[in-house]
Amino acid sequence: MDTALTRLVGVRHPVVQTGMGWVAGPRLVSAVANAGGLGILASATMTYEELETAIAEVRSRTEAPFGVNLRADAVDAKDRAELLIRTGVRVASFALAPSKELIARLKDAGVVVIPSIGAVRHAEKVAGWGVDAVMVQGGEGGGHTGQVATTVLLPSVVDAVDIPVIAAGGFFDGRGLAAALAYGAAGIGMGTRFLLTQESTVPQAVKDAYLASGLTDTVVTTRVDGMPHRVLRTDLVAALEISGRARGLLRAVGNAARFRSLTNLSWRGMIREGLAMRHNHKVTWSQLIMAANTPMLLREGLVNGNTDAGVLASGQVAGALKDLPTCAELITGIVTDAEAILRKLS
Known part of the structure; x- marks a missing residue:
């Protein structure tokens, strides 16, 4: 299926596996790449050395293009960008907009830059950069x-910018891909759907929890890290929702210490990242402290399989999913169904 996305990145199919922390590792990314989609390696929960090793492992598993998701506000963001350039990674994706200088450096080296956005004005801003x-x-x-x-958001962004737009949020099958293309998108991005595949390293008990959920079994909460966060409804999330502010901040401080030890990030480095977030995204100090909850609570659920003590990020599509296909089966099925739908409509 030929679109502006496949031509830009060099993949066979306009299907992107998003860079989910603790989930999008070499095994999943390479499986998506070999199936013709764009797999994106999640690096925010990795040290620099772990990222270097992960890129090498993906390279050993596939010759197809793939990407790496970077934190634009990380203290070593420039070093990680240079690693992508040096190792020939095709795509650099960002959850938060990178600086003009970082965009220019990556583009000059031939790396495709694709940030994720949630508002029309943000799309216009980064397109201008x-x-x-x-x-x-x-x-x-x-x-x-x-x-x-x-x-509503997708057609608004398509109308506002003159660059390829990838649609994410609510996609899981060929009907979604056909609809996204009809809206003017160049492809679709999926997270939860790829989490629920054979190659995903998420523990089976956690996958079963996702598969057992219904369409109304996710909730958007600010109690995980101070920002709107869609997760599965669990007893832990319910407890976070009713817990006091002081208790939540105290827990977050402890999680900050745990995350620092995992990533080898110094306290000075964490403070520098915090100051950058405050400057660029206008968040409060309490939100910064609570942000330490995110990687540790997600790790407890998605890596350790502890659904009682961890948080399980999830799109609403979890309630529509009832199987665990391989990445090849998933991507082939989506593209085949989308092509059939588009032929029928035309």
Whole structure:
């Protein structure tokens, strides 16, 4: 299926696996790449050395293009960008907009830059800075999300910018891909759907929890890290919702210490990242402290399989999913169904 996205990135199919922390590792990314989609390696929960090793592992598993998701506000963001350039990674994706200088450096080296955005004005801003494409996530999407549904946000962004737009938030099958293309998108991005595949390393008990959920079994909460976060409804999330502010901040401080030890990030480095977030995204100090909850609570659920003590980020599509296909089966099925639908409609 030929679109502006496949031509830009060099993949066979306009299907993107998003960079989910603790989930999008070498095994999943390479499986998506070998199936003809764009797999994106999640690096925010990795040290620099772990990222270097992960890129090498993906390279050993596939010759197809793939991407790496970077934190634009990380203290070593420039070093990680240079690593992508040096190792020939095709795509650099960002959850938060990178600086003009970082965009220029990556583009000059031939790396495709694709930030994720949740508002029309953000798409217009990064398009003006020279990014190659944008991924638009509507409110149905898992993890950090906005309030505007994909069906409203997507066409608004398509009308506002002249670069390829990837649609994310609520996609899981061929009907969704056909609909996204009809809206003017160049492809779709999926997170929860790829989390629920054979190659995903998420523990089986956690996958079973996702598969058992219904369409109304996710909730958007600010109690995980101070920002709107779509997750599965669990007893832990319910407890976070009713817990006091002081207790939540105290827990977050402890999680900050745990995350620092995992990533080898110094306290000075964490403070520098915090100051950058305050400057660029206008968040409060309490939100910064609570942000430490995110990686540790997600790790407890998605890596350790502890659904009682962890948080499970999830899009609303979890309630529509009942199987665990391989990545090849998933992508082939989506593209085949989308092509059939488009032929029928025409």
